[in-house]
Amino acid sequence: MPIKTIFLDRDGVINKEVNYLSKIDDFEFIEGIFDTCLYFQKLGYQIIIITNQSGIARGYYSEDDYQLISKWMLKQFKENGITILDIFHCPHGPESTCNCRKPQPGMFFQAHDKYDIDMCNSWMIGDKEADVKAANSAGINHTILVRTGHIIDEANSNAGYILDSVQQTKQLITG
Numbered sequence: 639m640p641i642k643t644i645f646l647d648r649d650g651v652i653n654k655e656v657n658y659l660s661k662i663d664d665f666e667f668i669e670g671i672f673d674t675c676l677y678f679q680k681l682g683y684q685i686i687i688i689t690n691q692s693g694i695a696r697g698y699y700s701e702d703d704y705q706l707i708s709k710w711m712l713k714q715f716k717e718n719g720i721t722i723l724d725i726f727h728c729p730h731g732p733e734s735t736c737n738c739r740k741p742q743p744g745m746f747f748q749a750h751d752k753y754d755i756d757m758c759n760s761w762m763i764g765d766k767e768a769d770v771k772a773a774n775s776a777g778i779n780h781t782i783l784v785r786t787g788h789i790i791d792e793a794n795s796n797a798g799y800i801l802d803s804v805q806q807t808k809q810l811i812t813g
């Protein structure tokens with residue numbers, strides 16, 4: 639059976655936005671993220687992280703630095719009872735013509751190719767319009783932006799919902 643999935647952006651949704659986060663020491667989980675992910679699991683969702691990491695292309699940190707943070711982050715989730723099915727990241731910069739850097743939908747298609755995902759019953763939770771655009775282009779119509787990351791141009795947003803925090807998504811995603 640196709641799996642319904644919660645796609646999460648990383649910076650600004652899972653952890654506090656830091657410009658080009660490169661060290662575990664600077665990684666701070668946003669309040670309520672574990673509790674909310676446990677809730678998603680209880681509803682039968684898989685959780686996949688989809689993240690732009692142009693700091694790699696810009697030379698601010700290496701692929702290895704990124705992987706170290708990822709491994710550590712997954713361990714923290716695990717210790718809180720949460721299984722993250724997978725993480726997809728785009729290492730390219732804004733001038734790249736790759737199809738994975740959001741707002742391009744490539745990472746969602748990678749996830750869809752790898753797993754049998756029910757895109758119609760999946761959600762994207764992000765903090766930038768690029769998250770919404772990428773999800774929509776991949777056939778995910780349920781989109782939420784949270785105000786814990788970048789400033790959102792709310793008047794011009796195509797997000798389905800704009801909420802203060804990831805915790806508030808529990809009131810929206812109920813089945």
Ligand SMILES: [Zn+2]
Pocket residue numbers: 728729730734736737738739
């Ligand atoms: Zn890319």
